[in-house]
Amino acid sequence: MESHDWLDTECAALEQAGLRRHLRTVMSAPTGTIHLDGRDVVLLGSNNYLGLSTHPQVITAAIEATRNFGTGASGSRLISGNNELYTTLEANLAKTKNTEAALVFSSGYAANTSIIPILASEGDLILSDALNHASIIDGCRLSRATKKVYRHCDVEHLKALLSESTAFRRRLIVTDGVFSMDGNIAPLPDIYEVATHYEAMLLVDDAHGFGVLGKDGSGTVAHFGLDSEGIIQMGTLSKAVGALGGYIAGSRALVELLINKARGFIFTTGLPPATLAAANTALDVIRSSPELRQRLFSHAEHLKTALINLGYTLLPSETQILPVVLGSPQRATNIADALLAEGVFAPAIRPPAVPPDTSRLRLAVMATHTETEIHKAIAGFAAVIP
Ligand SMILES: Cc1ncc(COP(=O)(O)O)c(C=O)c1O
Numbered sequence: 001m002e003s004h005d006w007l008d009t010e011c012a013a014l015e016q017a018g019l020r021r022h023l024r025t026v027m028s029a030p031t032g033t034i035h036l037d038g039r040d041v042v043l044l045g046s047n048n049y050l051g052l053s054t055h056p057q058v059i060t061a062a063i064e065a066t067r068n069f070g071t072g073a074s075g076s077r078l079i080s081g082n083n084e085l086y087t088t089l090e091a092n093l094a095k096t097k098n099t100e101a102a103l104v105f106s107s108g109y110a111a112n113t114s115i116i117p118i119l120a121s122e123g124d125l126i127l128s129d130a131l132n133h134a135s136i137i138d139g140c141r142l143s144r145a146t147k148k149v150y151r152h153c154d155v156e157h158l159k160a161l162l163s164e165s166t167a168f169r170r171r172l173i174v175t176d177g178v179f180s181m182d183g184n185i186a187p188l189p190d191i192y193e194v195a196t197h198y199e200a201m202l203l204v205d206d207a208h209g210f211g212v213l214g215k216d217g218s219g220t221v222a223h224f225g226l227d228s229e230g231i232i233q234m235g236t237l238s239k240a241v242g243a244l245g246g247y248i249a250g251s252r253a254l255v256e257l258l259i260n261k262a263r264g265f266i267f268t269t270g271l272p273p274a275t276l277a278a279a280n281t282a283l284d285v286i287r288s289s290p291e292l293r294q295r296l297f298s299h300a301e302h303l304k305t306a307l308i309n310l311g312y313t314l315l316p317s318e319t320q321i322l323p324v325v326l327g328s329p330q331r332a333t334n335i336a337d338a339l340l341a342e343g344v345f346a347p348a349i350r351p352p353a354v355p356p357d358t359s360r361l362r363l364a365v366m367a368t369h370t371e372t373e374i375h376k377a378i379a380g381f382a383a384v385i386p
Contacts, residue, residue, distance in 0.1 A: 018329035019350055023187065029054045036345055042373045042380070043364040049212055049320050050292045051368030052242030052282045065277030072247050073270030077106055081270030082155050082225040088208055089254035090247075096218045096283055097249035098228040103258050104247050104276075106268050108236030110209050111246030113142055114264030115234060116174065116259060120145035125168035126234070128152065131182060131204060134353075136174055147174070152179075155190040163200040171200035176221030178208035181354050181362055183317025185209070203232045210242025212320060217286040217293055220286040230261045239367040240286065245271050274375040290370045292367040299374055306378040308386060315360075322363040323349075326386070334383060344380035349384040 028035040030046045031054055051302055053057050065085060073081035086104060093102035105111040116139030120126050124145040128136060130152045140147045146168065150158040158173065165171055173195050175186045188204065195202040206219040215221030219229050232254065237245040248258060248379070275386040286292070300320045306316060307324065309315040315323040324346075326332040332348035339346050339361075354360060365374070 008297035010261050018333060031302055032366060032373040034345065036340075039343070041340060041345040042369075043232070043378045044120075044361075044365070045245050045345055046364060046366060047239035048242050049240040049364065050242065050286065050289075050298055051366050052211075052240065052285060053278075054368075055242070055282065055285055055286060058242060058278045058281045061281035062274035062278040065273040069273035071274070072272055075270065075281070076266065076268060076303060077270045078266055081342050083270075083276075085275060085276035085282065085367070087279065089276050089283075092280050093247050093249055094214065097233055098222070098289065099220070099233065099249040099256040100252045102249040102267045103265065104237070104271070105262075105265055106245060106271055107203075108263035109138075110268065111175060111234050111236070111248055112139045112263035114139075115203065115232070115248050115258065116140055116172070117143040117263075119143075119203065120170060120172045120233075123168065123342045124170040124172065125165050127158055127171065127173045129179075129186065131355075132174060132176055133180055133207065136176070136205060140174075147369050153184070153187055154195060155187055156202055156336075158191065159194050160234065162194065165198070172197060173200050173201060173248050174203045176204070176208070177204045177206040178213070178319050178321070180208055180321070181349055181360070182315050182323055183208075183321030184315070184321045185213070185220060185318050188220060188231075196230065198202075201232065202230070202236060206233055206235040208319065208321060210235040211282075211286045212293060212296065216219050237279040240257070241279050241282045242350070243282060244275045245279060260321060262379055274384055288301055296365060296367040299367070299369050302374055303365055303377065307381055310378075310382055312381065312385075320363070320365050323362045324361040324363060325358055326360055327357055329359045331362060331386070335386060336361060338384040342383050343378035344377050346377075377384055 026034050026036055030048045032038050034043045069083055075081035088100045120143045122144045125144045125148045126140050128149050130149050140200035148161050150161055178185055209220035213219045213220050221228055233249040236249050237243045304322055312324050327352040335346040346363050350359045350363045
């Protein structure tokens with residue numbers, strides 16, 4: 001059909017720029033080694049940081065919930081989809097986050113695109129870190145508030161923008177807790193101080209810190225020992241928790257308003273019972289298993305040191321996310337392909353997920369990687385040094 005010809009033209013343009021994406025089919029669970037395109041490869045591209053998506057207790061809880069509640073929620077939460085598994089999970093989340101209440105959404109993307117337009121709209125100002133996640137950027141767009149982007153983790157720049165913001169009705173600062181493609185941690189104590197001084201709200205996206213940082217793995221805010229009452233925490237159940245879903249943890253009043261007004265909460269079906277039960281059990285495992293976090297950080301340190309010794313350039317990550325910066329999209333893709341041939345799956349991340357000229361391999365270790373798998377990964381990198 002002629003009216004659709006532009007689709008091929010657009011795909012060809014992406015190919016030309018080295019930015020075309022292709023789906024790969026994984027034929028096994030996301031453990032340290034996966035079956036991909038007919039062979040076993042070490043997985044360095046998963047957010048299943050603690051290996052909980054295959055934890056026996058978590059799987060048992062998911063099976064049990066399916067037996068008791070069926071496979072789907074069969075309704076939006078405000079109609080008939082709000083079963084008791086939600087109540088249990090949200091109480092567990094609020095306990096973990098040390099907040100009055102928590103509300104679960106169908107994904108982290110839905111949580112961010114829902115809450116930001118509730119917290120800020122026309123006449124308000126949003127201050128957003130330059131490297132915030134796409135779901136935050138989209139939430140800001142939906143809000144119709146004025147948005148100003150401050151330089152990555154630059155608190156002085158944030159302060160300067162806030163000092164000119166008196167004409168706005170409300171101010172909202174939003175930042176990733178752990179930056180998803182860089183692995184560094186936002187300077188939350190300084191940001192919180194500035195937010196308090198300028199009477200701005202602070203929303204922290206803890207997608208990559210939850211389960212991993214802070215006492216009992218409760219996240220970036222806990223990592224810094226900050227007051228959980230003064231900070232709105234968003235997170236996801238799809239990464240260290242090993243399931244699916246997003247959440248907002250904060251005051252009872254905030255949760256009430258979200259239940260009444262958040263479009264990404266109201267106009268969608270509830271999560272499957274298996275997912276809710278898996279997430280709830282995973283939270284218990286996270287709280288009682290500090291050894292998983294120790295192993296995760298020990299693997300991260302080991303891999304980071306080995307790659308630096310081999311001459312690779314890594315961004316100064318403080319977490320399980322290790323970015324090996326390579327520059328052009330083509331270079332990142334070529335090295336990812338060479339690594340795959342060596343039995344190591346380290347996906348290339350290209351614009352728009354990262355800024356131009358900073359295409360990279362975003363490596364993520366898992367607590368459940370074996371020493372042998374980490375050694376195999378290092379040997380793969382040694383074999384393909386550019
Ligand atoms: C920082 C950040 N926020 C939000 C999300 C969205 O979470 P979810 O995958 O649960 O939609 C992600 C993950 O893709 C993320 O990395």
